Amino acid sequence: MTTRGTMVIVGAGLAGASAAEALRAEGFAGRIVLIGEEPELPYDRPPLSKGYLSGETPRAQVHLQDSAFYADHDIELLTGTRITDLDRNGGQLVVDTGERLGFDRLLLATGAVPRRLPVPGGDLAGVHYLRTLADADALRQDLRPGGHLVVVGAGWIGAEIAASARQQGMEVTVLDPAPVPLARVLGPEVGEFYRRLHAGHGVQLLMRTGVEAFRGTGRVQEVLTSDGRRIDAHAVVVGIGVQPRTELAERAGLIVDDGVVVDELLRTGDPRIFAAGDIARARHSFYDQHVRVEHWATARDQGVAAARGMLGRGASYDALPYFFSDQYDTGMEYRGRATRWDRVVFRGDPDSREFLAFWLQDGRVLAGMNVNVWNAGDDVEALLRSRAQVDPDRLADPRVPLAEVSPPPLPTGGGANKTGVLSGPLKFVRQFLRDRFTVADATPADELAVGEGRVLDVAGEKVAVYKDPAGNLHGLSPVCTHARCLVQWSAADTAWNCPCHGARFSPTGQVLRGPAKKDLAPRPLPAIDRHDTSTP
Structure with a gap:
């Protein structure tokens, strides 16, 4: 196992941040440098089209960790930093300042960018794309009750934005050349379910309809459709897919074909360089072909998988999309x-x-x-x-x-193993997920250490119990309010974390990070353990 040297991660999204955390968790004691172009701490993207866009999720809850976490784990986080070149021969990255940064192992996790709609008026103010926190901040300014939002594209991003805007009291029109929403992924039968879902919430769906132009004076005011209609618009969101950011890999001479081509260990043709997340077109042993997946769980799991590969502990990645x-x-x-x-x-x-x-x-x-x-x-x-x-x-x-x-x-x-989540003896991604389902133990609640949380067996029922700094005990339901997975206590975060979708709750059950929207429910404890967890 590699324990020293310099690990550099280009891309501070979920894949990159997960890799940095995993390197430390796996015992790597060398230098870790995590580089992101945005002037932000690493953050979760799913809330951008859901809770953050609606204002239900505060900005701090979108961040994967606070700044202290990276300092405490000796992870050098370089935000607002762009890498312009990759010198494979010299084992160095070139920063936009001209500085050079050497590496022993390198992970490319540069993500993807939205596809642009090449029509007249595409550069008008009020025409939005959603990928970054800055994009979400700009869009939030234009989501006003009573206004009219036009969404171009009825894929996942478009559908989620339409739902969020509708719930904020906007009129919403969705345009897409397909016959039903989400047709490419779900097909006509299930796409029809989503058509009825949105129509039932008052969304106007103009399917089999494209866009000819956006019009306005300085700012978008109307959308001209392919069938000649003019639709008034206070704002427009375009969500027509993304494309992987492979420019750095291409300039370095790595193999790129609808993403950076990597093997089942997420290695490129250069054994020092790995790729993960949206840019990785990885050999998948279950499907017996290279597959690129643009989803949250893949970014998270491949970040962990790539970290293990960088340490020389790689196992074949075959987690199902x-x-x-x-x-x-x-x-x-x-x-x-x-x-x-x-x-x-x-x-x-x-x-x-x-x-x-x-x-x-x-x-x-x-x-x-x-x-x-x-x-x-x-x-x-x-x-x-x-x-x-x-x-x-x-x-x-x-x-x-x-x-x-x-x-x-x-x-x-x-x-290849066809029945496990991973080929190879460790099956580490399944462990990574399943180990995070906390199992109740029989420890008496009053024996918890101050500041400790555990899921305990209390009178035959699983209860998440936390002992606060004053020695008071708080009992909570351990069931995440999003999708009903069991939470686990994280001493590093001083929080309850959900293993399924990444929701995080405070020690006393308040939502800290989505997708969960509701707090953990209080649970009574025996008289000797009881402390009121309700809030006034």
Whole structure:
């Protein structure tokens, strides 16, 4: 294992920050330099189109860690810093100031940028793209109750922004050439569910409609559509996808093909250089091909995976693609990868807004989505990994357990592991996720140390218990209010963290970071342990 030297990470988003944290957590004692172009602490992007955009999530809660964390862990965080070149022969990066920074191992985690819509008027004030905190701040200024927002693109970003703006009292019109929202990923059947969801909340959906131009004097005032309509607009958001930021890798002569091409250990052709997150087109042993995924969970997990690879502890990365979305009162999780399919099966009634959907090809499940159903994730993943043919009627029947819609998977023999989250003996990404589900223990609550939190067994029930500096005990529900995963105590953060989507709660249960919006519920403790956790 590499324990000394200099590890440099270019890109201070989720992938880069996760890698820096993981390097220290894995015992690396050398120099870590984390470089970001934005003048911000590393932050979470999902809230930008959700809670932060609506004003429900304060700015401080968007940050992954506070500044003290990086100082305490001896991570050199260089914000507002741009890398202009990568000198592979010299093992150095060139900073925009002209300074050179040497590295022993390098992680490229430069993320992606929004695709621009090349139409007249695209540079008018009031035409927004959403990728950064600065973008979100600018857009928030234009989201005013009673105003009219036009959203160009009915993908995930466009749909979430439309929901957020509608909930803030704006009139919203969505334009997209596709027949239904989210058609590229979900197809017509599930896309129709989202069409009805948005229409039911008063969004005007102009599907099969493109944009010819934005018009206005100095600022956008109307949108001219491909069918000749003129739509008044106080503001416009364009969300038509992103493209990976591969310029640095290209200039350095690394292989780039729809992202930086890396192997299953996230290594480029240069064994000193790794890539993770939106820019990484990684060899995926489960799919037996290179795959690039632009989602939160992949950025987080690949950051950890790349850190281990940089330390010489790499294991084959084959975590299934996963993402989530919250729109209005409807939350969902999607697992797997379906680029083409011949059938969609619903399990439950979409009109109830509690159902599962599955994408099949030749009788095998390629992807699964749970909507407002939070106890099916492991079963969906097991079904995907089994590669077994299923009976569509049994799959659609909620009375049949998902474990019984197909026979058990056959042994794979040698070669790549097809049933674990990761190939290789450590299966570390599954450990990384599962180890963070805190298991209750039988320690009496009054034996906790001051400032300590644990999920304890209290009279046969799991309770998150924290002892504050005054020695008072606080009892909380350990169930995250977003998707009902169990939280765990983090001594480093002095907080309860959720392993599923990254929500964070204060020691006494208040939301510190989304996507959770509600505090952890107070739970009574036995008389000897009781302390009132309610707030006036």
